[in-house]
Amino acid sequence: MPKVAYLDNAASTKTDPKVVEAMLPYFNEKYGNASSLHSKGLEAKEALDRARKTIAKSINAKSEEIIFTSGGTESDNFAIKGIAFANKQMGNHIITTSIEHKAILNTCKWLETQGFETTMLPVDNEGFVSPEELEKAITDKTILLSVIHGNSEIGTIQDLQALGEVCKKHKVYFHTDACQSYTKAGIDVKKQNLDLVTINSHKIHGPKGVGALYVKQGVKITPLFHGGDHEFKLRAGTENIPGIVGFAEAVKLASKKDIERITKLRDKLIEGVLKIPGTRLNGPRGEKRLCNNTNFSFMGVEGESIGGYLNLKSICSSTGSACSEALLEPSKVLMAIGLTHEEANGSLRLTISKFTTEEEIEAVLKELPPIIKKLRRMSPIDKVVKHVLPKNN
Numbered sequence: 326m327p328k329v330a331y332l333d334n335a336a337s338t339k340t341d342p343k344v345v346e347a348m349l350p351y352f353n354e355k356y357g358n359a360s361s362l363h364s365k366g367l368e369a370k371e372a373l374d375r376a377r378k379t380i381a382k383s384i385n386a387k388s389e390e391i392i393f394t395s396g397g398t399e400s401d402n403f404a405i406k407g408i409a410f411a412n413k414q415m416g417n418h419i420i421t422t423s424i425e426h427k428a429i430l431n432t433c434k435w436l437e438t439q440g441f442e443t444t445m446l447p448v449d450n451e452g453f454v455s456p457e458e459l460e461k462a463i464t465d466k467t468i469l470l471s472v473i474h475g476n477s478e479i480g481t482i483q484d485l486q487a488l489g490e491v492c493k494k495h496k497v498y499f500h501t502d503a504c505q506s507y508t509k510a511g512i513d514v515k516k517q518n519l520d521l522v523t524i525n526s527h528k529i530h531g532p533k534g535v536g537a538l539y540v541k542q543g544v545k546i547t548p549l550f551h552g553g554d555h556e557f558k559l560r561a562g563t564e565n566i567p568g569i570v571g572f573a574e575a576v577k578l579a580s581k582k583d584i585e586r587i588t589k590l591r592d593k594l595i596e597g598v599l600k601i602p603g604t605r606l607n608g609p610r611g612e613k614r615l616c617n618n619t620n621f622s623f624m625g626v627e628g629e630s631i632g633g634y635l636n637l638k639s640i641c642s643s644t645g646s647a648c649s650e651a652l653l654e655p656s657k658v659l660m661a662i663g664l665t666h667e668e669a670n671g672s673l674r675l676t677i678s679k680f681t682t683e684e685e686i687e688a689v690l691k692e693l694p695p696i697i698k699k700l701r702r703m704s705p706i707d708k709v710v711k712h713v714l715p716k717n718n
């Protein structure tokens with residue numbers, strides 16, 4: 326049994342030791358400000374330019390289209406508010422979906438207090454947004470569509486290209502929050518017709534507190550911060566060079582081989598957990614699911630209780646997105662794909678990374694069935710369970 330089986334990689338990942346190594350010189354020796362004109366400044370500026378190039382290349386963008394930020398939340402705020410305020414003469418309508426991260430949902434909610442209107446597109450029972458529904462929702466006031474690429478909770482990967490074609494046809498800006506999918510599912514800003522893309526570092530074995538927003542050349546966007554002329558005058562503030570270097574190193578280290586290995590572990594976990602009676606997989610199977618995501622509902626038990634018992638066995642899991650976990654209300658994503666309150670409350674998310682071992686997956690498959698059995702025996706919704714499940718489960 327491993328010391329701690331860490332299966333909450335959608336919340337955050339272990340910083341790769343090679344990333345830490347790449348960052349260290351930018352704390353110890355190359356600590357200059359990238360805006361300074363002396364040798365230490367130039368050293369920092371060169372590192373910044375290299376990192377920008379690496380990240381731009383990974384999504385088929387130009388270097389000057391990458392704006393470094395403090396992470397996914399800032400990039401989401403910048404994209405949505407920045408487009409809303411810069412383009413309000415064109416319209417006040419924003420379209421998003423019912424399965425977004427809070428950084429999008431709460432930004433849209435706030436914009437409603439500023440005179441903007443939002444439409445939340447529904448999703449099907451696997452979490453897919455339909456391009457036809459999108460087309461129906463677009464009005465002559467629509468300025469922006471924002472859709473999460475790989476869903477944080479159930480792993481659904483949207484067809485960005487199909488949604489991008491609708492946006493192009495109606496001249497609507499297209500933003501995707503790709504924090505969960507970046508380096509795992511393909512992003513090609515040209516092919517997918519993207520105007521704005523949110524990415525961050527701590528989901529891909531880079532440091533926390535750093536991210537980026539891709540802003541297509543020519544897009545009209547208002548900065549969030551006002552100050553110096555950093556980041557092509559779009560994001561004031563001295564750049565976090567160690568963080569940015571670490572972010573780019575994490576991108577360079579991402580590999581197809583790791584994705585293939587993670588996918589195998591994911592499928593082993595899915596097959597093993599589904600052997601527990603009264604269990605369902607939330608979200609799609611196969612290639613349209615993030616390689617590292619699993620999400621299950623267990624009839625008649627609470628996800629929080631499962632997570633608590635797993636924690637006692639040194640297994641880290643999650644019941645939903647980390648940010649909403651403190652609230653004991655059913656996940657909006659699970660409700661949006663049509664789960665009942667009971668099914669949503671009985672959900673558990675286990676997310677894998679390149680550092681996950683077979684041993685950790687086996688630990689879950691060994692520890693989980695007796696936990697579910699024990700909790701079902703204690704369950705207040707015992708009657709429902711007994712009705713649905715075979716004896717002894």
Ligand SMILES: Cc1ncc(COP(=O)(O)O)c(C=O)c1O
Nearest residue numbers: 396397398426428477504505525
């Ligand atoms: C899809 C998505 N968007 C945005 C964020 C926020 O990113 P950050 O933690 O870098 O602010 C997260 C992280 O939880 C996420 O999963």
